[in-house]
Amino acid sequence: MAESAPIVEAVVISDSFHGSLTDLVKEAGGRLSTRTAEGGAPAEIPAAVIVMAGGREGEALAQLPTLGNAPWYFIGSMPDHRIAAAAVRAGASDYLVLPEDLDVLRRSLERDIRTARARVDAAEFAAKEGAHAGFAAMVGRSPELTAVLAQAKRVAGHRDVTILLGGETGTGKELLARAIHYASPRAAEPFVEVNCAAIPANLLESELFGHERGAFTGAVAAKPGLFEQAHGGTLFLDEIGHMPMELQAKLLRALESREIRRVGGTSTKKVDIRLLAATHIDLAVAVREQAFREDLYYRLNVVRLVLPPLRDRGSDLELLAETFATELAGRYGLPVPVSSTEFREALGTHHWPGNVRELRNALERVLVLSKPGTLDVSVLDFGTAPAAADRHAANGALPFPADLAAITRAAVDAMLDLCDGNKSAAARRLGISRPRLQRVLDQVDN
Structure with a gap:
């Protein structure tokens, strides 16, 4: 395993099954580092920690070292609900018995290692691209857009302030959310997003807050939710206006307490996240219609940024069309097309209900159906x-x-x-x- 692989740390109280961990961690994509309970913390933040209690579970719980924010797993010698509950209360992600739960441990470590790699990727992106790299992707010079971006850049530097993004579908709310994250002090930490309208209501709670093993049918292993995965970084809730009412109350509690409880869990976990939310509907109207909680609305509406529709952005239409045509030509290995006056005029007559997303899709369709180097106006069919x-x-x-x-x-x-x-x-x-x-x-x- 390459030295760049994320570390999985084993804190050894008893060395039962310790020998089998090296291969298991390697299979999961990491490398194993061991220490005793009295030993110092590793120089590198681990992707996960395994506490090897063996037959000395009570002693292990009594002398738990400082484990930091990494997910950790308490390994006992036999099933014991009392010890398992105590371990979870102490912050363990799961209580496992080896060798019976080796597969559960491996799957959990695979997920933790993927999360650790994502953190490294985010840090490298932030270091390479610079603090305001994300805003470079927001193409446009119109006063309507630049005013919103100026506000976004000002609030991005505030580490914890909640931001509600509004605007019609396709105006670039997700792009703006990413720009805010990468211009913030949290840029080196994860950016985690979820579309609240794309996940069934009965699964969204588990997706956000995670679940414990056995919490419901099919929950064969404990799973951290998106709040935990975004720890230290930004959680972006897209289409929050579609969140079920009963889940809105739980989200409000999590935002106010900065604590979450997994589905099926009995203890809470502290989370450090910045919340960005987006919606294309008017939440104030939804509140009046009793389709959205008023208290959650005020909690989200600390800073509100509304992206303008494409039809109100004037000359940005031609600039975006030129940018997309150049980008897409490079993707498909085609010469950069030259647009005619007739083609630009045709773009200007359309209402663009799908906004920037519709424009990009229209340019892609025209590009691949036209002769190389041209944009055939006859192909346009909005x-x-x-x-x-x-x-x-x-x-x-x-x-x-x-x-x-x-x-x-x-x-x-x-x-x-x-x-x-x-x-x-x-x-x-x-x-x-x-x-x-x-x-x-x-x-x-x-």
Whole structure:
């Protein structure tokens, strides 16, 4: 095993089964370091600690050394609920008996070693890229965006302040969360994220807070939750507006006490995290509709940053399109494309309900379907999501397409009259691109 592999430390009270640990730790991706209870702590922070009590469990609990924040496992000689409970109360991640629980220990160590490697990767990224590297990924010069980024940079330096990120879907909330983390004093520690809308409600509690072995069917080993994995760093809860009400109360307690209790656990664990949360819905409205806890809303809403939609960012549209086209061309091994005036105009007529994410996907589609070095405007076909169509209708625009050619032609003619024959303006009012408007006219006239 290379010397760069994370350390797993064994504190030896009794050397029963100690010999089998070297290979087990190596299989898990680490390297074993041993010491006695009286020995000093290792120079390198371990990924995990194994306390080898053997048949001297009571003595081991009485003389536990300082183990730091690393997860640790208490190894006894036989199943004993009393000793197991005492070990967990003392902070152990699990009480195991060897050799029966060797597989459980190996899986736990594999997870801990992955977490340790992630910490190293985060530290190396922060050291290499610099304090404000993350903000370089936020492309744009519009006043609407730069004002938000200026606020974000100011609050990023405050280690513990909670930040609530708002804005429509696709505006870059996750990107901004990462930028804040890597510009903060916690940059060398983990950035852990979870989409609250993507995990079933009955699993989200275990995902956030972890669980003890046997807490429910299938819980064959203790598992730290995302709060523990983010210890020292940043926990980013995306789409927090979709979190179930019953879990919101537990999240509030964790934020106020800075302690968590695993599912099925009896003791609490201290956690040191900075919380960033994001949502595309208006939480104040959700509070009024009793869909979100008012006390949690105020706890999250310490600093609120709202990213502007792409349609309000002016010249950023062309800058982003150029940036994405260059980046994607490099990915696919294509020459950097040159955009035509017609192509840029077509981009400008679209409403962009999916914001920056939609723009990037549109550029990728056009790039791979066009001749190398070009961006074919005829490939653009934005479509209109149902929610976007409803929004356009509410703004006085006509949802498109209509089913009957005659009605479609009449609607387009009426809009062209309103816009003095300007097809670009008519397309904008209709919520579609100019090329698509032209295709509609060609279709209904044939």
